[in-house]
Amino acid sequence: xxxxxxxxxxxxxxxxxxxxxxxxxxxxxxxxxxxxxxxxxxxxxxxxxxxxxxxxxxxxxxxxxxxxxxxxxxxxxxxxxxxxxxxxxxxxxxxxxxxxxxxxxxxxxxxxxxxxxxxxxxxxxxxxxxxxxxxxxxxxxxxxxxxxxxxxxxxxxxxxxxxxxxxxxxxxxxxxxxxxxxxxxxxxxxxxxxxxxxxxxxxxxxxxxxxxxxxxxxxxxxxxxxxxxxxxxxxxxxxxxxxxxxxxxxxxxxxxxxxxxxxxxxxxxxxxxxxxxxxxxxxxxxxxxxxxxxxxxxxxxxxxxxxxxxxxxxxxxxxxxxxxxxxxxxxxxxxxxxxxxxxxxxxxxxxxxxxxxxxxxxxxxxxxxxxxxxxxxxxxxxxxxxxxxxxxxxxxxxxxxxxxxxxxxxxxxxxxxxxxxxxxxxxxxxxxxxxxxxxxxxxxxxxxxxxxxxxxxxxxxxxxxxxxxxxxxxxxxxxxxxxxxxxxxxxxxxxxxxxxxxxxxxxxxxxxxxxxxxxxxxxxxxxxxxxxxxxxxxxxxxxxxxxxxxxxxxxxxxxxxxxxxxxxxxxxxxxxxxxxx
Numbered sequence: 001x002x003x004x005x006x007x008x009x010x011x012x013x014x015x016x017x018x019x020x021x022x023x024x025x026x027x028x029x030x031x032x033x034x035x036x037x038x039x040x041x042x043x044x045x046x047x048x049x050x051x052x053x054x055x056x057x058x059x060x061x062x063x064x065x066x067x068x069x070x071x072x073x074x075x076x077x078x079x080x081x082x083x084x085x086x087x088x089x090x091x092x093x094x095x096x097x098x099x100x101x102x103x104x105x106x107x108x109x110x111x112x113x114x115x116x117x118x119x120x121x122x123x124x125x126x127x128x129x130x131x132x133x134x135x136x137x138x139x140x141x142x143x144x145x146x147x148x149x150x151x152x153x154x155x156x157x158x159x160x161x162x163x164x165x166x167x168x169x170x171x172x173x174x175x176x177x178x179x180x181x182x183x184x185x186x187x188x189x190x191x192x193x194x195x196x197x198x199x200x201x202x203x204x205x206x207x208x209x210x211x212x213x214x215x216x217x218x219x220x221x222x223x224x225x226x227x228x229x230x231x232x233x234x235x236x237x238x239x240x241x242x243x244x245x246x247x248x249x250x251x252x253x254x255x256x257x258x259x260x261x262x263x264x265x266x267x268x269x270x271x272x273x274x275x276x277x278x279x280x281x282x283x284x285x286x287x288x289x290x291x292x293x294x295x296x297x298x299x300x301x302x303x304x305x306x307x308x309x310x311x312x313x314x315x316x317x318x319x320x321x322x323x324x325x326x327x328x329x330x331x332x333x334x335x336x337x338x339x340x341x342x343x344x345x346x347x348x349x350x351x352x353x354x355x356x357x358x359x360x361x362x363x364x365x366x367x368x369x370x371x372x373x374x375x376x377x378x379x380x381x382x383x384x385x386x387x388x389x390x391x392x393x394x395x396x397x398x399x400x401x402x403x404x405x406x407x408x409x410x411x412x413x414x415x416x417x418x419x420x421x422x423x424x425x426x427x428x429x430x431x432x433x434x435x436x437x438x439x440x441x442x443x444x445x446x447x448x449x450x451x452x453x454x455x456x457x458x459x460x461x462x463x464x465x466x467x468x469x470x471x472x473x474x475x476x477x478x479x480x481x482x483x484x485x486x487x488x489x490x491x492x493x494x495x496x497x498x499x500x501x502x503x504x505x506x507x508x509x510x511x512x513x514x515x516x517x518x519x520x521x522x523x524x525x526x527x528x529x530x531x532x533x534x535x536x537x538x539x540x541x542x543x544x545x546x547x548x549x550x551x552x553x554x555x556x557x558x559x560x561x562x563x564x565x566x567x568x569x570x571x572x573x574x575x576x577x578x579x580x581x
Contacts, residue, residue: 038335039355039371039394039409046408047092048102053404054087055079056397058169058380061450062120062129064107065150069094070384070455070505072395073131075115080400081193083137086112093150098387098410108152114139116192119451121172121181122476123159124207134167134185136192141170141185145207161201161211168192171451173230173239173479175216176260177439179486180205181479184241186225195223198243202260216261218254223247224273229451231279231288231480233310237426237441239479240310242290244274251277251292255310269314271302279480280332280341280449283362286423288481293327293345300324301345305362318363319356325349333383333392334447335370337414341447344371346381346396353378353396353409371409377401383448384455390415390506392448419510420446420454420502423481428498432521436489438496442512443481446504453481455505461485463498468562468574475500491560493526494519533575541567541575 043051058075065071072092078084091107092100104110114135123130124145131144131152143159144152166188172181180203187196200217201209213219224247230239238256245251249270254262271292279288283305290312292302300322304312316322326348332341335355343364345354352373356364371394380397387393391411398404423443431438440461446454459475475485483500490496496519500512526533544556544567559567559575 037369037372038413039411041372041374041407042410043405043407046099046410047406048100051403051405052090052102054090055084055399055404056090056379056406057116057399058118059382059395059397059406060118060120061382061384061386061395061455062452064091064120064129064146065093066128066148067096068457069096069388070386071150072100073118073120074397074406075118075133077112078114078116078136081191083114083191086114088112089115089118089131089133089142091152094386096388098393098408107150108144108154111142111144111152111154113142115142116167117169119171121452123172123181123203125180125205130207132170132172132183134165134170136166136168136188138164138166138190140164141167143207159208161209163199163211165199166191166194166196168226169228171228171230171479174476174482174484175200175239175256175262175479176202177238177258177441177478177484178203178205179476179484180207182260183209184228184230186228186243188223188225189221192226193224193246195221196225197221198225198228200260200262212260218262218264222252223250225250226274227276229277229279229480232443232482233288233306235287235308235424235443237424237443237482239482242277242279244277244292246273246275248272253310253312265310268312269302269304271299273299274302275327276329278330278332278449278451281445282332282341282358282364284340284360286421286443286445289362291330291332291343293330294324301327301330303362303364315362319343320363320365325351327354328378329380331381331383332449334416334418335392335411335413337416337418337447339418339447341449344381344383344394346378348377348379348400350375353381353394374407376405376407378407382450384450385416385505390417392416416447416504416506417508418447419508420444420456420504422500422502422510422512425500425512425515427515428487428496428517430518430520432492432519434489434492434519434521437486438489438517439484439486440475440498440500441478441482441484442475442500444483444500444502445481452477452479457503457505457507458501459483459485459503460501461487461498462501463487463496465490465562465574466495466497469570471562471564488564490519492519492521545572 054076074090076087117134120129128146133142143156183201185199188194202212227244241254274292287306290304305315329346340358343356377400378396383392394409426441475483497516499514503509
């Protein structure tokens with residue numbers, strides 16, 4: 001390989017290297033001070049200029065416009081301890097190669113506020129990502145509904161309870177296993193530094209929410225609330241909640257009973273002050289461990305190891321070094337593609353972001369010279385492949401001090417080649433129910449984290465009836481590492497096999513093992529329940545197959561062998577098998 005080819009391969013951006021000449025390559029070789037570092041800051045080239053210099057508290061990443069690449073939403077507005085001024089929640093649209101255009105006004109109408117947190121989720125079950133934005137200082141959250149093409153309208157007045165909050169964070173999650181995304185909000189008093197009641201809003205399935213706090217969540221004010229994150233801490237397929245607080249011992253862990261009713265757990269080591277918590281499987285045993293990022297002088301990072309039941313042990317000594325510094329956020333990523341989760345810390349002040357390498361057993365050692373060192377005030381951080389080259393880039397949100405230049409660090413290191421990992425798949429028991437649906441949930445992890453687990457290109461539930469062709473339904477993210485799909489109702493006597501295929505954003509695909517269940521209570525195709533499939537059943541089948549209803553009525557359900565909602569040629573072939581034995 002020639003020198004120009006090697007440099008282009010190392011930079012992993014062929015579009016910029018294809019026409020490179022030797023003088024330009026020499027300039028890159030000698031003139032770039034960050035050469036040789038894996039993560040190189042390229043904000044001025046990739047983010048819109050001039051820099052809007054807005055106070056950004058948080059960011060989130062997702063495919064807003066359905067074009068297959070990942071866009072960015074910034075939660076802007078306010079100051080640290082005072083209200084400050086309203087600022088626009090910026091929307092940056094990706095061109096597919098990691099170059100972004102500010103399309104805020106066109107896509108949100110310039111929606112502005114005192115935004116402290118932002119998250120994405122499909123609130124109204126129409127297949128696209130909507131936006132929740134929380135505000136501080138007794139302001140209502142914003143709920144921006146996507147039209148399917150990435151254009152948003154704030155419909156909070158119609159869809160959310162009319163309650164003002166002093167909130168630092170809001171999260172989507174299906175707390176009650178009904179297939180839609182509910183909402184959880186932190187809340188303070190007159191500001192997020194005060195004391196207030198957390199809020200739980202239940203979704204009706206169409207994106208209209210009811211406050212169910214009084215029935216579903218422990219009552220009582222919690223102070224200095226900074227963060228909240230969903231995760232299934234005990235691998236029972238429902239999502240639990242961890243909250244973070246800068247008040248001494250005010251962080252909380254709440255367990256879900258499976259119906260969306262939460263109980264506070266006391267069996268977790270206490271923290272002193274914490275800005276953020278992140279779930280990640282640090283030791284590869286399939287459960288969610290916890291990283292708490294400290295909030296200033298006297299505090300260090302808190303690492304909590306899960307025993308698989310949601311009981312945690314303090315293993316902070318496994319972080320080396322673990323100094324008392326003002327850190328604000330963290331994410332896990334496998335930056336060296338060796339199969340374990342490494343750790344990235346967003347730091348406020350000098351020294352730049354911090355990267356720790358995992359030895360595979362959950363022991364972390366800080367590495368230097370990998371991330372370009374820039375001293376700034378990072379309040380939030382995320383990892384995602386934004387350039388389409390398969391490697392995880394880094395984005396940070398800036399506030400409090402400096403010129404508020406939000407940053408992007410491009411990863412020139414190895415691409416992610418490791419597929420997602422199936423921790424557990426729900427076993428559907430044999431059932432006499434022919435109405436359905438049959439809910440299947442799965443716990444799936446990958447080699448990066450966000451508050452929405454990992455970025456994917458599809459989690460697909462496949463199922464097949466004996467002798468039939470495979471059918472597919474998309475699984476939805478419930479929160480944490482939980483995904484949910486529904487197999488429609490099937491006729492009595494159906495024998496069902498099912499498995500899951502998960503593809504991450506870098507197109508690495510994993511296929512689970514196969515499980516099975518039976519729909520009991522009769523013989524498939526025996527419409528008259530006389531114990532066999534005979535000519536009388538044939539007459540009923542032909543009526544459903546050729547009649548005006550085409551098998552959509554309840555009387556035809558027994559002939560819908562493949563469960564797709566009608567009686568068609570696939571069912572005809574399967575019926576022949578049942579009729580002839």
